[in-house]
Amino acid sequence: MGQTTNDLKLAIVEAIETQNKELIQQLIPELHAFDIADIYENLTEELKTYFIKFIPLEDKVDILPEVSAQSAEAIFEDLDNKSQRTLISELKDDDRVDILQRIEPELSVKLISLLKKDQQDLTESLLRYDESSAGGRMTTNVGKVHINMSVKEGIDNLREIYENTGTLARIFVVDDDDKLCGKLRLRDLAFNNWDTPINSIVQEANHSILANEDQELAAKLIKDYDLLALPVINEFNQLLGVITADDAMEILEQESTEDIEKIAGISGEVSFNPYMQTSIFSHIKKRFPWLFILAIMAIFSGMIMMRFESILTSLFLLALYLPMVVSAGGNSGGQASTVIIRAMSLDEISLQNSLKVLWGEFRIGAILGFIIGLFIASISYIALPLFDVEIPANITLKNFSIAIFLAISIQITASNIAGALLPLLARKFKVDPAVIAAPIITTLVDVTGLLIYFWIIKSFIF
């Protein structure tokens, strides 16, 4: 099935490139909006303009929510006023708001003005919610019945709206004031007697979310409690809309990407735009701050090396192990911080068990450090004499190997604790743990690693 879609996609791309009009027209109805959007996004500017003309207006409604802001602008700007009005009115309200939030403000204002009065009012009220809040993400097309209806009245009521409603998998029950009083499944209506009163079959709506809460909380509730739709309410418990499971999937994916980028030292919120549609300038803007801060921090490592010049120059063999001691710390600290950050964003670590986590990471670091330190030190003890490496007379090979063992194992243990401790501390002080990410820890342990290394060498063999 996936194969067929891929073949179709390749065929249409070829048809576009060879400007085979008939084939394009024939293939478009075969493809899902998601695939057409994907094809469109990967065309050159020229071919985009060529291809978009073939897509009927009613299909553009499905494609718009799937493309980048720039593409959405281009698609609108290619149309006359009348078609613009049709397109913007036919979008689902949550998609419309999402697109209006992302495109150029001028175009956004113009498109809103094309809407009919009631759609305009609804759109403007939705635009008041923050883009990343539950209200900013919800759809107002919700399957809704009144608590005093019978099953038959409920079905009749839903029949009128059902073609425009995203999900009827969950139906919400409200009272005269539009307050949420419970939920139903469509099956409860479909399989019950028509004269059954809804208030006898209504179930408690255990989960709901306030419109101004973060969309991430909505996604978590949907995931944790396996919900198909989460009702969004205001402070008076009035039903405003729903967030559906497919929204939750998108939100969770965006959050994962944000975590991943922060772990790699990349700043800022993840934009809706995929990699290929992000400008070089935006990429640079997101990467520069950390790169710069980390470069400045690295000066401290350099200062420590300067400080121990006499030790390094009198036993230059130390340079052979220096990068290893330093990077082993960075790597183990990076592992520990990544695992802890991920566990925290999946809500697996509570404030109460932080100490247990630290004790665990201490043991993990100590065991890893012991094994790797012992291995490197043993190899050195055996191999160094074979290479005729010069060691000053006042230093024995045994002492040298012990010092290398201590430096590596202490550095890995300490880095592991630091890698676990920093994200936990960040959360304690209400900073996003993912910001205290691997590169920060790597750079910090570079500094401490050099100190540990020279200090052990100095006090142990000099």
Next chain:
Amino acid sequence: MGQTTNDLKLAIVEAIETQNKELIQQLIPELHAFDIADIYENLTEELKTYFIKFIPLEDKVDILPEVSAQSAEAIFEDLDNKSQRTLISELKDDDRVDILQRIEPELSVKLISLLKKDQQDLTESLLRYDESSAGGRMTTNVGKVHINMSVKEGIDNLREIYENTGTLARIFVVDDDDKLCGKLRLRDLAFNNWDTPINSIVQEANHSILANEDQELAAKLIKDYDLLALPVINEFNQLLGVITADDAMEILEQESTEDIEKIAGISGEVSFNPYMQTSIFSHIKKRFPWLFILAIMAIFSGMIMMRFESILTSLFLLALYLPMVVSAGGNSGGQASTVIIRAMSLDEISLQNSLKVLWGEFRIGAILGFIIGLFIASISYIALPLFDVEIPANITLKNFSIAIFLAISIQITASNIAGALLPLLARKFKVDPAVIAAPIITTLVDVTGLLIYFWIIKSFIF
């Protein structure tokens, strides 16, 4: 709403710790199975044994799928044969298979033997699918109607099974041979005349997946095409089961965690067990291989330092910049590889536009390198004289600053390209790109960075 749940959870944890039986019994029915599982997992071994006795058998059915393998074993082992039989039979078939795959083989065999013949056969046939395949993840409780039925017959047919069926949001239509011929929404049945023939309202099932395909592909189809349920078929197009949107969410989360861990240099598949339930030994086993390989690789950096001993000792000021040059490369290479790996796992980069990606990353690296190199070199040019740093007579401050500029900007540019190139190459050669992760790139560019640094210094100022 989230607040209330948290308060309840804190209250019950306190009740468990103070062994307040009445309060525990009173609070359990207030909580969702997910929350009870969460509370249970975070108790000490002793309190787990105490708390589990309060949970009625019918609630254990909902809790089992949410707990770790060890906890599932403990819960079963605490029961007599009769209760074990009730519990294992009442689980949904996909949950049952999932649990049986995770627990000790002996216990698994015993539990299967307790099942009735038909459940035993079904379970055994499902266990034949790989845990990470679509067949291993599907549920066989699927809303299914025959193509020759009327709407009324369809509803009657579903009524019999609907309480045990996970989702009726999508109903699948089959023929005499159980072959998939299309799909329906429950609303299509609920809102149509009872004597409408189903074959007049059936819609094409555009997406399906073979049982032995990877579950990740199933999750991608569900996400990309906003499906509520994806039918799983065999090679004869016979309907075997469905994968639902909430399964897809779990699969995607697991995949993200795997990507994140690989980016941080942690091996292996992500286990179902959350952080706190994973043993110290498993943590070490997953982290050791990379840590070890990277430590060995770092020896090459040490060898390069040894090789350039004379340069470093004759101008020890070079040590001040050495860590910065090396780590700036590691950081920018890590950023580039992470962004590319994530974009690839979201299917944003195709093989065809790899060259475009590399050209983009070259420009990003060059601009970042130019800015950061220029800044550091300018500061050095101004600040070094103020600190009375010794520079040998044959080297001018200007030449020294230009060399630092060149080293930093070349290192950042080269690392950025390496960071983008390696994951692209990995995919080309069918290796998981996330394996060529940040730590590998960091360690590689440590080596090349040192070479670039000393080579530029040697040819430019000596």
